[in-house]
């Protein structure tokens with residue numbers, strides 16, 4: 001069972017990290033003329049799972065607010 005706990009801890013840590021800084025610099029912009037297709041010209045790219053973590057947190061908050 002220990003590895004499950006480790007994975008859960010890592011997932012929790014990653015969610016926290018991704019929420020603290022959900023985006024990172026895009027390194028492909030320099031290789032493209034005009035708007036870069038990777039970040040759509042914003043220069044920032046979401047980290048792996050950032051949107052998922054955001055959705056999960058929103059769902060958690062909603063569940064928390066709607067609790068009886």
Ligand SMILES: [Zn+2]
Nearest residue numbers: 026029036039
């Ligand atoms: Zn870019």
